[in-house]
Amino acid sequence: MLKHLKTLSGHQNPIYALANSADKEVFFSAGNDKGVVEWSLETLAFVKVKMPVQSSVYYLHYYNNFLFIGERSGAFSVFDLDKGEIVNRVNAHLKPIFNIQTVQSKNELITTGEDGTVSVWSLADFSEIYRFQAAYNTVRAIAISPDETEIAFGCKDHLIKIYNLADYSLKQNLDSHTLPVTALAYHPTGKYLISGGRDAQLKIWNLPNYELIQTIPAHMFTVYDIAFHPTLPYFATCSQDKSIKIWDAENFKLYKILSLEKGEFGHTHSINKMIWKKDGKYLISTGDDRKVIVWEMEG
Incomplete structure (x- = not known):
């Protein structure tokens, strides 16, 4: 399944964000430090600080050779990986971007975050197209359906709000979590939406009717991320309880637990973020222990 390959150190403070790149050997991390860090999977080592940041980074997003950096200040920067420079910085929100x-x-x-607003920006010139209030407090999670017809937001008021992507009209409110919703992911086939919350539960919603078909007591504490394997029928969850769990994406059975309690390698503090590399060979995790752990698929 998955085995520990390497623990990477270098960050001085908690890490909140990870992102892939077009290069299958390169990925990025950021958090409560002074910059965005580039790592190499080829050498399993630190490469360089890619760019300095003005405040803590809560989210990194890679798209089309641009790296988008969401900051605690409410601003986001656009880093052009071809040019190796910041090409835009937008004061997008009054509170942190999550x-x-x-x-x-x-x-x-x-973009969305602690102010509860969702802002829609043009990727052509980064001008604002539209803004709406999805909640009156933090919106932490976003998931976009595989066919890009709808978008789901996980809110602090424990609601999941589904909007139509065509016109950003509200489609549905899902109310089953008892505490803030902190993680969301659509099944790659579009059959399910999976949500995780501060209530430590995973909820499986059947699509297109949003029927709640399963509630799983998945972790001991907050579920911070849900990540589907790019090619195989698995997904990973990570939590404040310091564990990563690997699940079957069809029957939702638990396959494996990656933690210090279950083996000799794992995180010592809350795990905040995970990414799979595009080829599915590696799962990368990070968190409050300032470590980045690379896990390798066996077989």
């Missing part, structure tokens, strides 16, 4: 996603079919960028 999530950034792209809608490929519309050439749009979505």
Whole structure:
């Protein structure tokens, strides 16, 4: 399944964000430090500080050779990886940005965060197209359906809000979590939406009717991320309880637990973020222990 390959150190403070790049050997991390860090999977080592940042980074998003950096200040920067420089910086929100996603079919960028507003930006010139209030407090998670017809937001008021991507009209409120919703992911086939919350539960919503078909007591504490394997029927969850769990994406059975309690390698503090590399060979995790751990698929 997955085995520990390497623990990478170098960050001085908690890490909140990870992002891939076009290069399958390169990825990025950022957090409560002074910059965005580039790492190499080829050498399993630190490469360089890619760019300095003005405040803590809560989210990194890669798209089309641009790296989008969402900051605690409410601003986001656009780093052009071809040019090796920041090409834009936008004061997008009054409070921290917690999530950034792209809608490929519309050439749009979505930002949201602690102020509860969702802002839609043109990827052509980073001008604001539209803004709406999704919640009256933090919106932490965004998921976009595989066919890009809808977008889901995970809110602090424990609601999941589904909007139509065509016109950003509200489609549905899902109310089952008892505490803030902190993680969301659509099944790659579009059959399910999976949500995770501060209530430590995973909820499986059947699509297109949003029927709640399963509630799983997945972790001991907050579920911070849900990440589907790019090619195989698995997904990973990570939590404040210092564990990563690997699940079957069809029957939602637990396959494996990656933690210090279950083996000799793992995180010592809350795990905040995970990414799979595009070829599915590696899972990368990070968190409050200032470590980046690379896990390798066996077989």
